[in-house]
Structures are given as structure tokens and as C-alpha cells.
Amino acid sequence: VDQDVAKTLGELERKLSELERSLAAIGRGEEPGDYAFGAPEAPEPPAASRSPIGRLVDEAVERGQTTHSGIPASAEAGLGAGPSTRAGRAQAARPGDTQPPSTAELLRFRDRLERTARELTHEYDELLGRLSFAAMPTPTGPTISFARGAPSLDIVDVNGLRSAAVRAFESDPAGTTAYGTSVGYPRLRAWIADRHGVEPQHVLVTNGSMQADAFLFEHLVRPEDEVIVERPSYDRTLLSLRQRGARLHAVELEPDGIDTQALARLLRGGAGARPKLAHIIPNFQNPAGYTLSLEKRRALLALAAEHGFVVFEDDPYVALRFSGEPLPSMLSMDPDRVVYASSFSKTVCPGIRVGYLVGPPDLIGAVAQLATNTYISPNMVSQSIVYEFCASGAIDRSIETVRAALAERADTLANALRRELAEAEFVVPEGGYFMWVTLPWGTDVHALHHAAAERGVSFVKGTDFVLEGGENTLRLAYAGVTPKEIDEGVARLAAAFRSLT
Numbered sequence: 001v002d003q004d005v006a007k008t009l010g011e012l013e014r015k016l017s018e019l020e021r022s023l024a025a026i027g028r029g030e031e032p033g034d035y036a037f038g039a040p041e042a043p044e045p046p047a048a049s050r051s052p053i054g055r056l057v058d059e060a061v062e063r064g065q066t067t068h069s070g071i072p073a074s075a076e077a078g079l080g081a082g083p084s085t086r087a088g089r090a091q092a093a094r095p096g097d098t099q100p101p102s103t104a105e106l107l108r109f110r111d112r113l114e115r116t117a118r119e120l121t122h123e124y125d126e127l128l129g130r131l132s133f134a135a136m137p138t139p140t141g142p143t144i145s146f147a148r149g150a151p152s153l154d155i156v157d158v159n160g161l162r163s164a165a166v167r168a169f170e171s172d173p174a175g176t177t178a179y180g181t182s183v184g185y186p187r188l189r190a191w192i193a194d195r196h197g198v199e200p201q202h203v204l205v206t207n208g209s210m211q212a213d214a215f216l217f218e219h220l221v222r223p224e225d226e227v228i229v230e231r232p233s234y235d236r237t238l239l240s241l242r243q244r245g246a247r248l249h250a251v252e253l254e255p256d257g258i259d260t261q262a263l264a265r266l267l268r269g270g271a272g273a274r275p276k277l278a279h280i281i282p283n284f285q286n287p288a289g290y291t292l293s294l295e296k297r298r299a300l301l302a303l304a305a306e307h308g309f310v311v312f313e314d315d316p317y318v319a320l321r322f323s324g325e326p327l328p329s330m331l332s333m334d335p336d337r338v339v340y341a342s343s344f345s346k347t348v349c350p351g352i353r354v355g356y357l358v359g360p361p362d363l364i365g366a367v368a369q370l371a372t373n374t375y376i377s378p379n380m381v382s383q384s385i386v387y388e389f390c391a392s393g394a395i396d397r398s399i400e401t402v403r404a405a406l407a408e409r410a411d412t413l414a415n416a417l418r419r420e421l422a423e424a425e426f427v428v429p430e431g432g433y434f435m436w437v438t439l440p441w442g443t444d445v446h447a448l449h450h451a452a453a454e455r456g457v458s459f460v461k462g463t464d465f466v467l468e469g470g471e472n473t474l475r476l477a478y479a480g481v482t483p484k485e486i487d488e489g490v491a492r493l494a495a496a497f498r499s500l501t
């Protein structure tokens with residue numbers, strides 16, 4: 001049941017993001033395009049039946065009876081996109097209609113799409129409830145999650161945030177409550193610029209760094225563009241790039257960062273790769289926990305200069321170093337070739353949804369235009385609170401709290417693995433949230449995931465972070481679990497592993 005529900009959840013999530021992109025496209029006055037419909041595996045229908053509006057009607061409006069899975073027929077049709085769906089679409093399309101839709105039509109369809117999105121969200125939440133219900137009551141007590149890349153509540157400075165919120169409304173009620181502009185809350189923008197030693201026009205503050213990534217990809221990446229990614233890499237980045245139709249080249253990640261020699265070979269010669277962008281998570285990488293060495297930072301920048309690609313330095317964990325020496329950002333080493341993103345999710349809390357981009361002013365200006373068209377401005381209330389939190393020095397105390405907790409948790413996890421699961425290979429991270437674990441060749445991580453769920457412990461399968469392979473790997477996130485839970489969780493994981501052999 002778990003697997004079915006999880007699969008449906010994944011599909012619903014995909015569908016929701018497609019709907020959101022359609023809505024954004026309509027908001028920009030574009031036609032929503034094919035990405036409203038998913039189903040890349042289905043053959044293209046004949047041009048005459050490809051009215052996007054007709055198909056939108058089909059997916060967004062039709063309300064059938066509830067299906068066996070509890071999902072409205074219309075939603076399931078959109079997810080499965082089998083032959084009957086296609087027939088339905090063809091019927092709903094206005095044959096031969098090649099006229100662009102009127103504004104009123106677009107607005108009506110947007111309303112319908114929004115309604116569908118709300119319903120899908122409801123279905124999603126319901127399924128999520130079923131999933132956690134299925135996972136919770138195990139013989140060994142509540143599920144211990146090594147899956148979530150989020151801090152546990154005990155290391156979030158809730159009181160500090162409450163005080164920052166009070167100060168935000170008191171010190172700048174107008175700026176805090178107004179729309180603002182797409183570059184972000186001016187005081188926070190200036191504070192971030194100062195921390196990076198750049199002028200504010202190099203900075204754009206967004207609703208979380210995922211939003212910054214999405215804007216950057218929207219600005220730079222077109223279908224068929226080549227992009228270098230690390231192997232493994234953050235699953236949401238891979239998804240976002242694939243949804244844009246990018247051609248991904250996954251280059252092996254080593255304990256000291258991306259294999260720059262393999263990258264050099266990939267780029268070499270007339271038939272070599274011609275990437276537009278390389279996505280790199282330099283510090284305490286998600287999912288591997290590895291850090292890019294100084295030598296490799298230099299080598300990567302030299303390759304970027306030689307082959308003319310942009311380095312996207314995705315760096316939300318940089319402040320969370322608990323051992324080893326800090327390294328310079330690639331942004332500071334080559335500000336014209338690097339676009340940098342970071343976030344307050346990992347140092348303050350993820351719910352605040354504040355992240356940012358730093359880059360050349362021209363690029364930031366172009367991304368700001370995209371942001372204006374998307375949402376006028378990001379969340380000023382959040383950004384004003386984060387500003388107050390930062391300006392008061394609470395951020396430094398919060399980083400210290402998180403860092404100390406992570407150091408203890410990483411250490412506990414490494415010791416527990418050595419004690420309980422000697423087959424596990426891993427590198428103890430010098431910071432951040434994650435540890436990458438390799439199990440003996442032939443281990444089936446899907447079966448392990450299932451066996452672990454039965455014993456009340458969860459993790460993310462390594463296969464989620466690579467384009468192919470990874471069946472004997474997994475990511476353990478230790479930021480959301482206490483040392484006691486880590487010990488218990490690893491004991492359960494080891495029991496699950498033993499049950500497979």
C-alpha cells in the first residue's frame with residue numbers, strides 16, 4: 001500500500017507543478033503549452049486536435065465519478081493519460097481551432113486550473129495522511145525519519161523569530177506590509193550584499209532558494225541545452241532541469257567534489273559536451289555531504305572560463321561547517337562567471353522561505369524581471385523578519401546552535417553505523433545535514449526502504465539522486481533527529497538490512 005500511495009503522491013506532485021507552470025504561463029500572457037498535460041510517454045496527437053485550450057478543459061473541468069483509488073476521475077485521467085484520456089481530450093478540443101485564446105477565456109481556464117490544483121492538493125494531503133498513517137504504527141514505535149532535510153524544532157530559535165517579527169512590524173510597518181519589488185526587502189538585500197562584499201544590485205532575494213534556482217533556470221536553460229550536474233545531486237534540481245528539457249551530463253562526485261578530470265574529458269574535442277551551465281553544491285553536498293576542495297574549485301573555474309559556461313554555485317549549507325577549514329566561495333574567486341544561491345532555510349528555519357541569488361547585475365536584472373512577472377514581489381513579511389533576525393545578531397547564535405547539534409548528530413550517526421552496520425561505507429561530513437551511505441554491491445535499496453518502513457525508519461533511496469544506477473546507496477539526513485533517535489533508527493535500519501539476506 002505504501003508504495004502505491006507513494007507513487008500516486010509523486011504523480012500528484014508532478015501534476016501540481018505542471019499546473020503551477022501553466023498558471024504562471026497564463027499569468028505571463030503566454031499559452032500554457034504542452035507542459036500542462038504531462039504524459040511525455042504518450043505519442044503526439046494530430047495537430048488539428050492539439051488545441052491547448054481544449055485539452056485544458058478536458059483536464060481541468062471534467063468531473064467524473066470517483067475512481068477505485070479515491071482520486072476524481074479527471075485527476076486520474078490527467079495522471080495516467082492513457083488512451084481513454086486521449087479520446088476525452090480529442091472530444092474536448094475544439095476541432096480546427098487555431099485562434100489564440102481571448103483574455104476572458106484564459107482567465108476562465110485559469111480559474112478552472114486553480115480549482116483543479118486545489119482539489120489535487122486536497123487529494124495529495126489525504127494520501128499523505130494515509131501514507132504516514134500506514135508508516136506510523138509499527139511494532140517498534142513511531143517512525144524515525146532520516147528522510148527529511150529539515151532541522152528538528154529544538155534547534156529552531158522560535159523565540160528569536162517571534163521577537164524579530166515584533167520588531168519587523170514596529171520598526172518598518174510600511175515596508176513590511178507593502179508589496180515591495182521583486183529584488184526583495186531592501187534592508188535584507190543590503191545585509192546579504194554586505195556579507196558577500198558586493199553592491200546590492202548583485203542580489204535578488206526570493207521565496208526560498210528553490211525559487212532562486214527556478215528563476216535562474218528559467219532565464220538560462222532552454223530545451224536541449226546541456227547542463228553539467230553532479231552524480232549524485234539534489235533530486236529537485238534534477239527534476240527542475242529535466243522538466244525544462246535540458247540535456248543533463250552527470251559527472252561523478254568524489255569525496256573532494258566533482259571529478260574535474262572526468263569533466264575535462266567530457267568537454268574535450270569537437271564532439272565534447274557544450275554545457276551552458278554547471279550546477280554545483282560545493283559545501284556538504286546534498287545528498288552526499290561531500291565538500292569541493294580548493295584545488296577543484298580552481299580547476300572547475302578554469303574549465304568554465306575555457307569552455308564558456310556559467311557555474312551555478314548552490315550553497316545553502318555553507319554556514320554549517322563543524323570541522324575542517326572554511327573555503328572561499330567560487331563566487332568570490334570569479335564573480336563574472338559564477339551565479340550563487342543560498343538560503344535561510346538551513347540556518348533559521350525552512351518555513352520562513354527566504355533564499356537569494358548573487359550574480360552579475362545584468363543577470364540579476366533579467367531574473368528580477370522574471371520575478372516581477374511571476375509574483376510582483378516575494379514575501380516582504382518573511383524577509384523583514386529575517387532582516388531583523390540577522391541585524392540583531394540572532395542569526396549567528398542560531399547558526400551556532402544548529403552547528404553544534406549537527407556536529408553531535410553526525411558523530412552519533414557515524415558511530416552507530418560503525419557499531420550496527422559495519423557493511424556501510426561513508427565519509428563523515430565536515431558540516432551540513434547529510435551522509436551518503438554505500439551498501440555492498442547487490443543490495444536492493446528499494447527492498448531495504450520497504451523493510452525499513454516496516455521497522456519504523458525512513459530514508460531517501462540513492463536512486464532518487466541519480467539519473468541511473470545508485471541501487472546500493474542511500475541518503476541519511478541527521479538534522480531532524482536527536483542522538484537518541486539516531487541510535488534507535490540505525491539499529492532498525494541494520495535490522496532491516498539483515499532481513500534482506
Ligand SMILES: Cc1ncc(COP(=O)(O)O)c(C=O)c1O
Pocket residue numbers: 149207208209210211234281286314315316342343344345350354355
Ligand atoms: C542543494 C539545495 N539547494 C536548494 C535547496 C532549497 O532550499 P530552500 O528551502 O531555500 O528552497 C535545498 C534544500 O534542501 C538544497 O539542498
